[in-house]
Amino acid sequence: MKSHEYDKIFSKFTGVEGDLIPLLIQIQERDGYISPEAIRRVARFLKISENQIYGVATFYPKFRFEEPGKKTIKVCMGTACHVRGGKFLAEAVGWHFGISIGQKTPDNRLDFQRATCLGCCTLGPVVQIDEKIHPRMMVTQLMQMLREHE
Template identity: 45%
Template structure:
């Protein structure tokens, strides 16, 4: 992250401790994630430790500490999706991409996340790739969808 980007965000805040979460949100919205450098600059501005900031940021699922992938894959593991094979689909994707949940492939193309519910339980199991919901998935179906994504890359 560029120091200028963080500095520009920090200028919008008075520097009180209660500014921490809005600052983290703005920095992430600007840069896509929270880098070590950005946390260091926020620490100096707010006069609180980097460890404290990291502790707050890791408490909330919305914050990330690495650049996002070009394509995001969200696997639903809510009750309906779990019962209908969500874990097997997740295992296949993790194996195929060589990453675990919360990680991004080394080429930066895909990031993998688990979610508690995507709100379409009647279509379980579901996988969301970017803004597209893929319903009634199986390992065979997700293999085909991923083959199509790899071909289009």
């Protein structure tokens, strides 16, 4: 993010410590993650230490501190999807790419995430690739799709 884009975000806040979480949310919405540069700028703006920011932000699993992969696959592990085989879908992705949930491929092509519920439980098990929801997913079908995304 460029300097003036940070300024634009900061202009919506007064610079008090209570602005920290909403600020980080906006930065992550904009960039997909919170970079070391963003932490430095927020620390300066709120007049708190970078360590304080990490201390608070790492408490929230929603925040991520590394750049996401180019394509994101989210396997829903919510209860409804889990009982319909979501776990097997997650294992299939893991085997195929040799990564675990929360990791990305070394070439930065794919980001592997879990979701707690994608809001369409009756269609489970559900997988989301970028913005698109894929309902009633089966392992064979998912493997086919993963090959197409290679």
